[in-house]
Amino acid sequence: MIAAEPSRHATQVIAPGLADKHYWRDIWRYRGLFIVLAWRDLSVRYKQTIVGLAWALLQPLLTMIVFTIVFSKLAKLPTDGTTPYALMVYAGMLPWLLISSSLVGTANSVINNANLVSKVYFPRLIVPVSSLVVSIVDFMVGFIVLVALMLWYGVVPNWHVVALPLFLIMAILVSIGPGLWAASLNVKYRDFRYIIPFFVQFGLYASPIGFSSSIVPEKWRLLYSLNPAVSVIDGFRWALLGSPSPYLPGLWISCGVILLFLWVGLYQFRKMEKNFADLI
Amino acid sequence: MSHIAIRAERVGKSYIVGHNIAAADGNNSLREALTNGVRNFARKTRDTFAGRPVVQGDKVEEFWALKDVSFEIRQGDRVGLIGRNGAGKSTLLKLLSRISEPTTGSISITGRVASLLEVGTGFHPELTGRENVFLNGAILGMSKAEIAKKFDEIVDFAGVERFLDTPVKRYSSGMYVRLAFAVAAHLEPEILIVDEVLAVGDAQFQKKCMGKMESVGHEGRTVIFVSHSMPSITSLCDRAILLESGQVVLDGTPSAAILQYYKSNIDTPGSVNFSASHVGDHLVRLLSASVADHAGKPMLETALADSFTVSMDYEVLEASALPLAPNFHFMTASGDCVFVSVAEAARVLPPGTYTATCEVPGYLLNEGAYFVGLAMSSFEDGVNVHFYEKNALSFNVADPMAADATRGGWVGAMPGVVRPKLKWTVTPASN
Numbered sequence: 001m002i003a004a005e006p007s008r009h010a011t012q013v014i015a016p017g018l019a020d021k022h023y024w025r026d027i028w029r030y031r032g033l034f035i036v037l038a039w040r041d042l043s044v045r046y047k048q049t050i051v052g053l054a055w056a057l058l059q060p061l062l063t064m065i066v067f068t069i070v071f072s073k074l075a076k077l078p079t080d081g082t083t084p085y086a087l088m089v090y091a092g093m094l095p096w097l098l099i100s101s102s103l104v105g106t107a108n109s110v111i112n113n114a115n116l117v118s119k120v121y122f123p124r125l126i127v128p129v130s131s132l133v134v135s136i137v138d139f140m141v142g143f144i145v146l147v148a149l150m151l152w153y154g155v156v157p158n159w160h161v162v163a164l165p166l167f168l169i170m171a172i173l174v175s176i177g178p179g180l181w182a183a184s185l186n187v188k189y190r191d192f193r194y195i196i197p198f199f200v201q202f203g204l205y206a207s208p209i210g211f212s213s214s215i216v217p218e219k220w221r222l223l224y225s226l227n228p229a230v231s232v233i234d235g236f237r238w239a240l241l242g243s244p245s246p247y248l249p250g251l252w253i254s255c256g257v258i259l260l261f262l263w264v265g266l267y268q269f270r271k272m273e274k275n276f277a278d279l280i
Numbered sequence: 281m282s283h284i285a286i287r288a289e290r291v292g293k294s295y296i297v298g299h300n301i302a303a304a305d306g307n308n309s310l311r312e313a314l315t316n317g318v319r320n321f322a323r324k325t326r327d328t329f330a331g332r333p334v335v336q337g338d339k340v341e342e343f344w345a346l347k348d349v350s351f352e353i354r355q356g357d358r359v360g361l362i363g364r365n366g367a368g369k370s371t372l373l374k375l376l377s378r379i380s381e382p383t384t385g386s387i388s389i390t391g392r393v394a395s396l397l398e399v400g401t402g403f404h405p406e407l408t409g410r411e412n413v414f415l416n417g418a419i420l421g422m423s424k425a426e427i428a429k430k431f432d433e434i435v436d437f438a439g440v441e442r443f444l445d446t447p448v449k450r451y452s453s454g455m456y457v458r459l460a461f462a463v464a465a466h467l468e469p470e471i472l473i474v475d476e477v478l479a480v481g482d483a484q485f486q487k488k489c490m491g492k493m494e495s496v497g498h499e500g501r502t503v504i505f506v507s508h509s510m511p512s513i514t515s516l517c518d519r520a521i522l523l524e525s526g527q528v529v530l531d532g533t534p535s536a537a538i539l540q541y542y543k544s545n546i547d548t549p550g551s552v553n554f555s556a557s558h559v560g561d562h563l564v565r566l567l568s569a570s571v572a573d574h575a576g577k578p579m580l581e582t583a584l585a586d587s588f589t590v591s592m593d594y595e596v597l598e599a600s601a602l603p604l605a606p607n608f609h610f611m612t613a614s615g616d617c618v619f620v621s622v623a624e625a626a627r628v629l630p631p632g633t634y635t636a637t638c639e640v641p642g643y644l645l646n647e648g649a650y651f652v653g654l655a656m657s658s659f660e661d662g663v664n665v666h667f668y669e670k671n672a673l674s675f676n677v678a679d680p681m682a683a684d685a686t687r688g689g690w691v692g693a694m695p696g697v698v699r700p701k702l703k704w705t706v707t708p709a710s711n
Contacts, residue, residue: 014378015386036418040404040411047406119401120419121378121393274381277374278295 023270027123034126037113038133045134056141060097064090067210080212080243084153091240092209092233094142095171099229100200102135102172106179107196111186114280124273128183132172139168150240160239167235170258174228177261184272187279208233214244225250228257282355283390285471285502286376291385293346293371293526345371346526348385355391355470358503360517360534362510362541368526369506370475373397376504377473391470391502394421398475400460405449409440409459412448416463430466437488438462458485465492471502490515510538510649510674514614538613538649539581539676551578552672560656560667563600567593567633569654571675581676584647584685584699590673591637592654596629602658603628604666606636609653610645611671618645618697626658643686643701646694647679 012022046052064086071077072085079085109131110117110124117124150157186192207229208216216224224230225247231254237243272279323340346368353359361369374380375387377395402419403412413434417427427434435441438459440451448456474493493516497503507513513520513534520537522530530540551570559566569592573579582588590608605626610618621638651671658664679685679694686701687694 011388011390012378013386013388014375014382016382016384032423033418033421036415036424040407040415043411044404044406115398116402116419118379119397120395122419122421277380 023123027125030122030126033122034130037126037130041131041134042137053141056138057145060090060093060142061145064093067093071210077211077215080214080237080241083155083237083241083243087149087153087155088212088237088241088243089210090146090149091237092207094139094146095167095232095236096204096207096209096229097142098135098139098168098171099175099232100203101138102132102175103179103182104196104200105131105135106175107182107186107192110183110276111190111193111280118277118280124276125180125269128176128180128269132176136172146240155241157240158242160242162239163235164239167232167239170228170235170255171232173258173262174232177258177263177265180265180269181261184269184276187272187276203227203229212237212243213247221247221250222253225253226257228254230254284352285355285357285391286351286353286387286389286504288349288351288376288387289385291346291349291372291375291382291387292344293368293375293380294342294344294383296340297343344526346375346382349523349526349528350385351521351528351531353502353504355502356500357519358497358517359505360513360520360537361504361506361523362508362513362520362537363523363529366525367523369523370397371526372523373473373475373504373506389471392421393471393473394467394469395473396420396464396467396475397473399457399464403448403456403460406447408447409435409444409451412459413463416460420464420467421469422467426468434459434462434466437465437492454485461485461489465489465496469501471504472496473504475506476508510541510613510651512615513538514612535613535648539678554669559669560594560597563596563598563602564604564656564666565595565597566654566656566667566669567595569593569652569669569673571652571673579675581678583642583682584677584679585642585682587639587642588675589637589639590652591635593633593635594656595633596631599630601628602660602664605657605659607655607657608638609655609668609670610640611651611653612697613649613651616697618650622657643699645677646696646699647677649674649676 046055049055051058067089068086071089072079079088106128109128113127116122117127182192182196206227213221213224213230213234231246231251234243234246235251238245349368349372361372363369371380373395374397375382376389377393377397379395379397400412400416402416404415407415413431414424414427418424435444438455438461440455440459443451443455448459451459490512493503493505497516503516505513505516517534520530520532520534521528522537522541530537551568553568554566555568569590570578571580571582572589572591573582574587574589576589579588592606594606596604603626605622607620607622609620612618623636623638652673652675653668653670654672655668656666658666677699679699681687681691684701686699
């Protein structure tokens with residue numbers, strides 16, 4: 001019982017525009033909610049479906065088959081070295097699906113949880129970040145298939161594979177920045193609900209998924225790397241399949257773009273989150 | 281001496297609201313629709329770049345839901361917030377629970393806050409009862425260990441043991457709210473903010489909820505409670521704040537605030553018209569009712585010494601052999617029955633409209649707010665209740681502190697429900 005003992009909590013002051021000095025500590029205090037929300041999204045995701053988690057496999061597999069037919073058989077594009085074309089497509093598809101599904105997930109997370117946001121206080125950042133977990137789990141399921149495909153084709157990764165976790169983190173960071181930015185603006189202007197899927201559709205072809213980025217002429221490589229997904233996908237192929245190493249100046253540019261978006265996204269989110277309940 | 285748990289200083293909250301004047305005027309030629317559309321688009325674009333929220337409509341206006349609200353709440357206070365719809369109660373709760381930010385002023389809060397603005401916030405229809413208890417608990421700020429410890433208690437309180445592993449979308453609405461309230465009732469914050477969530481479930485469960493709320497209050501926790509049910513306010517709270525158009529009108533005892541609330545409000549009136557709502561059965565229908573002073577003028581407040589009348593008009597729709605007995609149920613603001621009065625001469629009445637009037641003498645009820653339930657019964661052919669409108673009327677008994685107020689010079693509140701003028705004698709003892 002708490003009874004009439006003096007409070008152990010410091011006094012919290014609520015005033016317009018006053019930055020919350022305990023913000024990051026609060027996020028840590030609410031980690032339980034983070035876990036529960038992530039668990040909720042996961043357990044609800046494939047309820048009342050017949051094949052369940054297999055959806056996480058079917059999507060990249062089917063896309064891989066289509067892309068291989070279109071880009072390799074019809075367009076006769078070259079693969080990276082001796083890597084089977086289908087495997088190269090799959091290794092690019094996997095990080096792209098992680099990026100795109102986290103982007104869509106985070107961008108819609110706040111409005112999808114409107115009932116929570118307008119009825120309970122918690123650090124709002126928990127909602128978009130917990131929505132990432134679903135995409136990461138889907139990625140892991142897809143990764144198992146990648147391993148199976150590599151065994152099937154007899155492709156064994158070299159020591160580059162140790163860098164894979166770095167590129168995985170990079171893939172997650174790529175989507176957080178724009179995701180947070182879109183999530184906060186989505187609360188105010190629902191237009192973003194329509195912009196993001198379009199943007200993702202566009203990104204599917206603007207990123208080297210169905211083809212190897214080596215077919216992009218050298219003089220455009222730097223510009224091409226402004227799309228951070230390019231470096232992530234190249235990095236995946238390099239780490240797993242022994243494809244040529246990512247274009248280094250491009251990698252730095254991608255990192256710069258990622259950090260810039262991360263800052264913009266966080267800034268926008270922090271600026272708007274106190275008014276989410278009024279705007280939603 | 282308990283310390284201050286919440287201090288609000290000149291708190292204000294404004295919203296931008298839009299009006300659609302063109303639509304209201306009914307001018308809807310294509311040309312006007314187009315020009316309005318273009319103008320709206322231009323304004324929305326301007327707002328977007330200026331960082332203002334996008335509002336539908338062709339004219340925007342700033343609306344202050346709360347203005348200059350200041351108060352202090354000490355630890356252990358149980359404060360009721362009352363006021364009409366739109367008075368700013370819910371907005372104030374949202375600010376106190378940090379869901380939205382005030383536009384002006386500041387609030388300082390000391391202690392862990394839990395707010396219940398809705399029953400079952402975050403319940404997911406696809407998840408089972410068991411899973412939702414953990415989900416909802418976490419959303420309300422409980423740790424997993426805390427929920428696990430209280431899990432059995434929660435399930436027991438809700439009475440849904442058999443359906444724990446059923447998705448809540450298959451629950452009846454009653455089971456759903458019972459489970460949701462049960463989770464909320466087992467929160468143990470230092471400051472509890474509750475918005476009208478007690479109006480759930482059947483009468484028996486409501487009673488259980490009220491009991492739980494009362495015990496929370498008696499554990500020394502600070503409770504802020506919004507309700508339209510005055511009986512709940514008086515039984516739960518030791519203080520009440522009356523809000524009107526976003527401002528604090530009165531901050532004092534619950535009975536003082538309730539009194540003021542009834543004085544300034546017509547929506548819980550001294551007279552009601554039922555003709556639109558079809559209260560009654562095939563035999564008899566309630567038309568209207570009112571409380572009036574001894575001169576027959578409708579009123580909301582009577583003086584202690586004055587008699588007053590309660591009357592209702594009803595229509596007998598069908599000829600029958602049943603003698604109809606109109607009866608009134610007088611209740612205190614805390615929900616206790618003071619007395620029931622039944623018309624002695626129950627009569628068989630031919631179809632037509634009738635007025636039943638009951639005169640209540642002065643020096644019967646103590647000062648305070650009262651409610652009257654209106655009923656029509658018949659007791660031949662078994663007991664029949666043709667209609668019963670609970671707490672349909674309300675009125676206040678005021679004590680103007682006249683010389684004959686049976687106070688003997690005491691100026692504080694007189695306890696008790698009745699205030700009879702009794703015959704006293706004081707004589708020298710004879711021995």
